[in-house]
Every structure is written in C-alpha cells, then in structure tokens.
Amino acid sequence: MFAKAFRVKSNTAIKGSDRRKLRADVTTAFPTLGTDQVSELVPGKEELNIVKLYAYKGDAVTVYVSGGNPILFELEKNLYPTVYTLWSYPDLLPTFTTWPLVLEKLVGGADLMLPGLVMPPAGLPQVQKGDLCAISLVGNRAPVAIGVAAMSTAEMLTSGLKGRGFSVLHTYQDHLWRSGNKSSPPSIAPLALDSADLSEEKGSVQVDSTLQGDMRHMILEGEEENGEAHQACEEKSLSEAPEDTSTGGLNQDSTDSKTLQEQMDELLQQCFLHALKCRVKKADLPLLTSTFLGCHMFSCCPEGRQLDIKKSSYKKLSKFLQQMQQEQIIQVKELSKGVESIVAVDWKHPRITSFVIPEPSPTSQTIQEGSREQPYHPPDIKPLYCVPASMTLLFQESGHKKGSFLEGSEVRMIIINYAKKNDLVDADNKNLVKLDPILCDCILEKNEQHTVMKLPWDSLLTRCLEKLQPAYQVTFPGQEPIVKKGKICPIDITLAQRASNKKVTVVRNLEAYGLDPYSVAAILQQRCQASTTVTSAPGAKDSLQVQIQGNQVHHLGWLLLATMGWHLLLKGPACHAHDDH
Secondary structure, X not given: OOOOOOXXXXXXXXXXXXXXXXXXXHHXXXXXXXXXXXXXXXXXXXXXXXXXXXXXXXXXXXXXXXXXXXXXXXXXXXXXXXXHHHHHOOOOOOEEEEOHHHHHHHHOOEEEEHHHEEOXXXXXXXXXXXXXXXXXXXXXXXXXXXXXXXXXXXXXXXXXXXXXXXXXXXXXXXXXXXXXXXXXXXXXXXXXXXXXXXXXXXXXXXXXHHHOOOOOOEOEEEXXXXXXXXXXXXXXXXXXXXXXXXXXXXXXXXXXXXXXXXXXXXHHHHHHHHHHHHOOOHHHOOEEHHHHHHHHHHHHOOOOOOOOHHXXXXXXXXXXXXXXXHOOOEXXXXXXXXXXXXXXXXXXXXXXXXXXXXXXXXXXXXXXXXXXXXXXXXXXXXXXXXXXXXXXXXXXXXXXXXOOEEOHHHHHHHHHHHHHHOOOEOOOOOOEEEOOHXXXXXXXXXXXXOOOOEEEHHHHHHHHHHHOEXXXXXXXXXXXXXXXXXXXXXXXXXXXXXXXXXXXXXXXXXXXXXXXXXXXXXXXXXXXXXXXXXXXXXXXXXOEEEEEEOOOHHHHHHHHHHHOOHHHHOOOOOOEEXXXX
C-alpha cells in the first residue's frame, strides 16, 4: 500500500475528544494491550497529529503520528499498527517468520506467499482468514511488515504451504516508514524453547522439511499495476538454509538485549559526557540548554544512531539535566523567564574524567552498513536560456531552434560568431557592433528600431540574454540532468507569528533540491526538540512545507549549510529567509 509515494491531504493536531476515541478504538482493536500500554501508545498530553492521505492507488488512509513517527493507520474503519509501534510491542500480533532476502520484495509491494514461510519448532501461530498478522525475519523477532492472512493456519498446512499467505499492507522501508525517523528495527531475540520442547518438535520440523524438500524458490505475488505475479527466486532451498540464524536479523548487537528506553538512557548520558569533555569550554558558559543539546550533544551521537530524549526515561531535557545537577556534574539556572542555561560545569567530576570517548565501531551502529542511507550531496544547478519564437532567426544559423536550451557561454559565442560572419563589427571601433535587421527585430524595442544603429558588445550580449527565456538544469549525483523552464525557486524560510502569539518557522521548496520534507522535519524535530508537521504548501501543486514550532532559523541554517553541504549551492539560488509578522 505504501510501496510508492502517497499524497498528503491534511495534517492537524488531534482534538481531545478524538484522542479519547482513538484510545477506545485501540483498546477494542488490540485487547492484549493493557491500560498503561494504551496510554503509552496514545499519550494524554504529548503532541499527536492526524494525517489524512491518499495512497498511490487512491486509498484514503488516516495516519496517527506521535513524536514524529506514524504509530497507527486507519483504512476502511480498521486500525493497524505501524512497524514503529510493533517494535515497542512485538507480541501485539501473531508473528510469522520469513527469510531476510524476502524483505526487499515485500518493500517493493509484493504479498508473502506460503513457500516463503519459515516453520518454527513450535509450529505456525494459529490464525483465521482475515486476521491481522506481523511478519519478522529469521533471527530477529522485531516485525518488518504487517499483513492480513489469506487463509487460516489449518488451511495453510493442508495446502502444503502453497499459495498466497498474506496480503501485505505496510513494511519497514516503505514510504509510511520513511515519513518517520527512519530508524532500523531493534534486535529482539526469538522466543527460546527448552530442550524438551525442541526434542518434541523435531519430528514436526522434519515433516515440514520433507513437504518443502523440492522447493527451490520462494514465490511472492506482487502488487504490480498489471496485476501479474512475479517471483523472487532464491539460490538455496530452505533445506539448504544455514543453521546459524545470526545473519538473518537486522541487528545482532548483544547490547540490544536491553530495552529501547535503557539504550536511549545510556546514549543520552554518553552524548552528555562526551559533549562536556570535548565540546564545551569554560568560555562558552553560560550556555543555553537548547544550544547545548542542539550544537553539542547531537554532534556527539555515534554514527548510525539517533538521540531521542522522548524515548528515554527522562522524556524531557530539563528532567535529564536536573538529574545531572543532582549528581553535581553541572549547575543549571533560569537566567531569563522560561529559559534555562548551564552556568557551571565540574570538569573534575569523576564521571567526566573517567569517561572514555567511544571509537566508531560497526558493531555499535543500530543500522546495517549495507542498508545505511547515503549522505546527502547537493545537486549541481546551472542557469540556462531557452530560445523563444521571437529569437529563432538569430539562432537558426547556429543550428538552434525554438525551445533550444543554451548556456550563457554558448549564447555569447553564437552572438560573436554571428556578428563576425555577417561583418557587423564596426571597422572604426571594434567595441561596437552594427545592428542588421535580424538583430534589430530580436533585441531592440519598437521605439529604438530607427534610432539605435550600433551597440557595444556588453550591451548587445546583455540585451540578448534578457530577451531569452530563463531556464535551469539540475543534476543530482548519479542521475541524468533535469532541465526545466523558468527560474528555480530558492528555499524559502518564513518566520510567522500565529494568532496565539507563538512563532513558527515554515520551510518551502525543499523538493526542488532533492530534500525530503519528512526527513528534514525529523532531523529538525530531533535537533530543535520542537514539534514539526509536514503539510501541503498553499498555492503550490504537489509541494510540501515543513512547519517547526518557534524561531528555528538558526537551526535551519546549521542543517542546510553545515550538515547538507549547502555552502556548495550558494553560487546558485541562495537560501532565502524573511520575517512575516
């Protein structure tokens, strides 16, 4: 359903009555969740947004977003959890297991066929046709997809594990997942069975292996537009699959046995101590706590990991810093109303002096090296000129026609060659060009037709460029150039003031430079610790805008200039900012 990009219709903050209704719906849809878990999933006071969108096939979907991540989506009055939610509650749905190589096909829009299932020692979960199920990979219980069972467990076994097993609705790495913080699945160890259970189940595993002994391919049926099925062929049969399932999980770090909250607490303290030991100097004090977080702690976060205070036990930066103050590492004061600053640091504190700066290690990363997204590289933007109908006579001698795109240097050479070829360079003054009828018609105004006979070279070239239509070429690394007419719109940063007297920062035109608005929103939410929303840009077709609470122009400057390499683009359209009060 989300294998291709969707279109956002609206994005609004949830009302109190809708929040209560959502809690009731979650309790009904997922009765295994306790009251505390429902309250944790649908928080009472934290920001929660309702995003209405249209999937690429036209389905109207309502998505509930909390903390920047989609947590639930509703389709035809049915409520479904996202993978982000399932990673926190892995036992919410009955879970079936498949091989890691199948994931790529599921992300591409394929359904899961029964030959692709892995038979666990305890047997398949008991489900009925139409039941909502989770799909995980060998070696990791963290779900990577959700789908609806196409038949009951009994029917699956009766069929010899042949045919369509599950209609897949949503997967890790699809566009719904991309609208969140794009974190990778945690590593959750498979449920262990004792030796007696294993010996009792060994016979059933052998029967299933016989059933599937001749199978050489895992067949999946995709959701391609022509409706035809396609197959994902695997080199080895299931009977040849390696017994060591450690390669099947997305993350196999032994430290992942800790809860996500415990991991985030450790990461928070690591970044805190790292920042104090290496980044903050005495001359920096007093230091705004927001600046300390955004400019120092985030830069100390290990590559491949993401610092998110809301996922820690502290929930808020102020509570964490209060704890650090109680340990007498720092001193925090409110120097102005509602604004806290770090005013003192005890650099001789044992926790700072004993802190060892971690070295980058692939085993400490939370995402696989192969699945890590490539760093952003800004596009090469080149201004061009398009030949209009009124200028075709001037350019046709050089082989160009109406609609041809030219660089400025090419226009210059064409004009110079035209003047020389037609003996238009003034014999007495080489800096002047005589105007023939074609040049007169192309570059002179009507009231100049009988008064202007000659022009200097620079004036002639300037007038010619002004008469041509503006265009531009954008080339992203590794892609074919994209040529468009008109002027490329600069990134627009607007600081607006709402009726509630609160300021918001709005960013538009990110897509023109290959920037995903959802990714920018997620980064800003983390760095600014402020709520962000992505909505349709008013007056612009198929364009999105990012809105961040508060004045975040400084953080945007950091993001665009430092992190994403926008200093390389300043020769082209510059980042544009203005106040709109």
